[in-house]
Amino acid sequence: MPALAGEYGLVVATARMLLSAGYETTSTLIANGILALLSHPEHLPALRRQPDLIKPAIEELLRFIGPGIVNLRYANKDLRLGEVLIHEGQKVVLDLDAANADPRVFGDDLDLNPHRDAIAHVRFGHGIHHCIGAPLARLEGQVAIGTIIQRFPELRLDRSQSDIHFRDDTFLRILKNLPISVHA
Structure with missing residues (x-):
């Protein structure tokens, strides 16, 4: 019976992790997507006129100001990256913002551009470490952000950007507040 309780506990722990993640x-x-769009309002008219643009816009928002900041991995073998030797078992911190600002992949102009082909971003990881929930997160982002910008054409930031703060978190970029004005 203890093995069953352990397996049950693992299932519950996994379900909790998936729900919270x-x-x-x-x-x-x-x-973050709403903040980015309200901070760059010049992109809103095109997104309102062409709702199909929300799909590539979500990829660009993920690249530009997605939730994940870093990922941690452990090297499974010795590996040389340029001048650096990473030893098997060594912890590696992957800077997702730096990867998503690589001019070799995304060009020199890294400002928000909802028309950019940003599907190569690594906000959801890559390969065997790709987020299992990525398709659902993309769809939820498309529906939520698309609906908000269509339903509230007068949506505006209610304060200056200096009044907007993020939680102190190593792994996620989470807003403490998002002061907006909404006029239906």
């Missing part, structure tokens, strides 16, 4: 990162994608 799926909720917090997706709600952060939506909030």
